[in-house]
Amino acid sequence: MAYYGSIEAGGTKFVCAVADENLTILDRVSLPTTLPEETLAKVFDFFDAYQLRALGVGSFGPIDVNETSDTYGYITSTPKQGWQNVDFLGKLRQHYNIPMAWTTDVNAAAYGEMHLGAGKNTQSCIYLTVGTGVGGGAVVNGHVLQGFSHPEMGHIPMERYPKDTLISSCPFHDHCLEGLAAGPALEKRTGIKGQLLEQTHDVWEIEAYYLAQALMSYTLTLSPEKIILGGGVMKQTQLFPKIRESLKKQLGGYVSLPNLDEYVVGCELGDNSGTLGCLLLAKEQGV
Amino acid sequence: MAYYGSIEAGGTKFVCAVADENLTILDRVSLPTTLPEETLAKVFDFFDAYQLRALGVGSFGPIDVNETSDTYGYITSTPKQGWQNVDFLGKLRQHYNIPMAWTTDVNAAAYGEMHLGAGKNTQSCIYLTVGTGVGGGAVVNGHVLQGFSHPEMGHIPMERYPKDTLISSCPFHDHCLEGLAAGPALEKRTGIKGQLLEQTHDVWEIEAYYLAQALMSYTLTLSPEKIILGGGVMKQTQLFPKIRESLKKQLGGYVSLPNLDEYVVGCELGDNSGTLGCLLLAKEQGV
Numbered sequence: 001m002a003y004y005g006s007i008e009a010g011g012t013k014f015v016c017a018v019a020d021e022n023l024t025i026l027d028r029v030s031l032p033t034t035l036p037e038e039t040l041a042k043v044f045d046f047f048d049a050y051q052l053r054a055l056g057v058g059s060f061g062p063i064d065v066n067e068t069s070d071t072y073g074y075i076t077s078t079p080k081q082g083w084q085n086v087d088f089l090g091k092l093r094q095h096y097n098i099p100m101a102w103t104t105d106v107n108a109a110a111y112g113e114m115h116l117g118a119g120k121n122t123q124s125c126i127y128l129t130v131g132t133g134v135g136g137g138a139v140v141n142g143h144v145l146q147g148f149s150h151p152e153m154g155h156i157p158m159e160r161y162p163k164d165t166l167i168s169s170c171p172f173h174d175h176c177l178e179g180l181a182a183g184p185a186l187e188k189r190t191g192i193k194g195q196l197l198e199q200t201h202d203v204w205e206i207e208a209y210y211l212a213q214a215l216m217s218y219t220l221t222l223s224p225e226k227i228i229l230g231g232g233v234m235k236q237t238q239l240f241p242k243i244r245e246s247l248k249k250q251l252g253g254y255v256s257l258p259n260l261d262e263y264v265v266g267c268e269l270g271d272n273s274g275t276l277g278c279l280l281l282a283k284e285q286g287v
Numbered sequence: 288m289a290y291y292g293s294i295e296a297g298g299t300k301f302v303c304a305v306a307d308e309n310l311t312i313l314d315r316v317s318l319p320t321t322l323p324e325e326t327l328a329k330v331f332d333f334f335d336a337y338q339l340r341a342l343g344v345g346s347f348g349p350i351d352v353n354e355t356s357d358t359y360g361y362i363t364s365t366p367k368q369g370w371q372n373v374d375f376l377g378k379l380r381q382h383y384n385i386p387m388a389w390t391t392d393v394n395a396a397a398y399g400e401m402h403l404g405a406g407k408n409t410q411s412c413i414y415l416t417v418g419t420g421v422g423g424g425a426v427v428n429g430h431v432l433q434g435f436s437h438p439e440m441g442h443i444p445m446e447r448y449p450k451d452t453l454i455s456s457c458p459f460h461d462h463c464l465e466g467l468a469a470g471p472a473l474e475k476r477t478g479i480k481g482q483l484l485e486q487t488h489d490v491w492e493i494e495a496y497y498l499a500q501a502l503m504s505y506t507l508t509l510s511p512e513k514i515i516l517g518g519g520v521m522k523q524t525q526l527f528p529k530i531r532e533s534l535k536k537q538l539g540g541y542v543s544l545p546n547l548d549e550y551v552v553g554c555e556l557g558d559n560s561g562t563l564g565c566l567l568l569a570k571e572q573g574v
Contacts, residue, residue, distance in 0.1 A: 140434070141427065145509070146510060147411040147427070148513075148545050151509070152542055156504045156508060159462050173537075217443045221440050223438055223439075224434045224435065252459040254439065254442055256364070
């Protein structure tokens with residue numbers, strides 16, 4: 001049997017999985033992200049039981065995805081202790097001499113959702129996760145989006161909601177999406193943890209405004225066929241109609257969008273978006 | 288000899304050209320954009336002298352680029368009198384039974400610049416033209432960027448420059464890039480036509496801020512290898528270093544950009560970006 005491996009490498013945990021050629025997941029483990037050597041030792045322990053044909057890796061970032069770069073395969077300027085400038089892909093390659101796909105966790109999730117989830121029957125989509133941070137990945141013409149680097153959609157600049165004076169939670173930007181709309185911003189606005197906030201709380205209007213403004217910007221820049229929203233904050237499903245309404249209002253009728261109920265949707269693969277995306281990318285390594 | 292045709296269809300003029308297989312332009316005409324039947328009659332007059340193998344069309348928009356749509360090939364909701372909901376591509380196909388490529392004027396320009404101009408040796412770039420309006424096109428993985436529709440990058444929302452209260456020139460959006468930074472906004476800010484403004488005028492700081500903010504948003508969303516700026520306003524070349532400086536400042540060190548002098552550049556093909564892009568797209572129709 002042919003086995004494919006997946007590593008969804010997050011700042012909090014690594015989810016590793018093994019699947020067969022049909023992408024049926026046969027084994028899976030969730031490992032805490034500690035220091036690289038320690039975490040990777042556990043990753044190897046898990047995969048060593050299988051003869052993998054190929055491995056797909058979706059990593060937290062920023063990462064270097066430029067194949068011509070000296071630091072291709074590195075996690076670069078992450079705030080995560082111990083992981084700065086780590087040759088992640090190189091360490092994997094030292095251990096396994098098999099083809100590997102390398103992209104961001106959110107690009108992998110976008111790829112998974114496009115093939116097997118909410119983006120089926122499209123060739124392009126955006127996947128945005130809204131939680132402790134905001135991360136975005138995309139697929140264009142069937143390929144994960146990478147250019148000089150990878151998307152960092154969570155940090156696009158925002159026009160502030162009228163009279164919103166919240167101090168941004170982002171250490172880099174005083175008015176980016178993540179700084180004004182990720183979980184920590186919700187908590188700063190209300191003094192209540194996001195998951196405990198009532199569905200009827202006024203703060204969701206502000207949250208929907210910022211997310212819709214970002215979706216407007218992505219739409220006008222990338223023109224994806226679908227925008228898929230995931231992450232902890234999006235479990236507040238009352239946000240979806242609010243976002244669609246605000247997006248329509250902010251666009252002001254300038255472009256004809258697809259039916260908004262089909263254009264702005266939740267993810268369908270749940271916690272499996274990234275894992276399945278990595279497995280697909282592994283399988284496409286052509287072995 | 289094989290002839291390829293190009294139509295760069297703008298709201299003011301149509302530039303039609305014929306080239307040989309080496310894309311050497313053999314003939315060219317510039318026609319005023321009046322009403323569709325009248326303009327197209329002149330287009331046909333020009334091309335009828337040649338046995339074209341294929342035609343590339345880059346049109347002002349918005350246009351329908353979705354091949355599965357009933358209105359594929361139409362110019363849709365343009366403010367240009369007489370051109371609303373016109374089956375532009377259909378009228379061309381009625382007259383010439385040859386393969387045709389169909390995209391926006393700015394996507395065609397991006398494609399031309401990527402292959403033959405400022406974007407050579409890349410696989411992805413953005414082309415932004417700043418003039419009476421602001422239009423943006425892009426190439427990703429070697430293909431012009433189209434999804435549910437085409438990019439409309441000129442209309443992304445902007446955080447206002449501190450204390451800027453200018454009323455947006457865009458009828459759709461009160462704080463989009465075009466509304467705050469295209470030629471009419473420059474003139475409203477200063478009472479002076481853009482081309483007559485001194486290089487040392489204070490307004491260029493504001494202009495550079497908005498353009499840099501847009502470039503930040505595009506960069507974080509699309510991660511192109513290069514951003515190419517053209518159009519009348521960009522003839523004010525003192526803008527380039529100001530934009531690069533402001534982009535660096537606004538990004539706040541969050542992503543490692545390529546060398547900014549090579550990342551944000553002027554177009555190299557001048558008025559030929561769109562025409563050469565259309566010719567390339569025509570030639571790639573595979574005949």
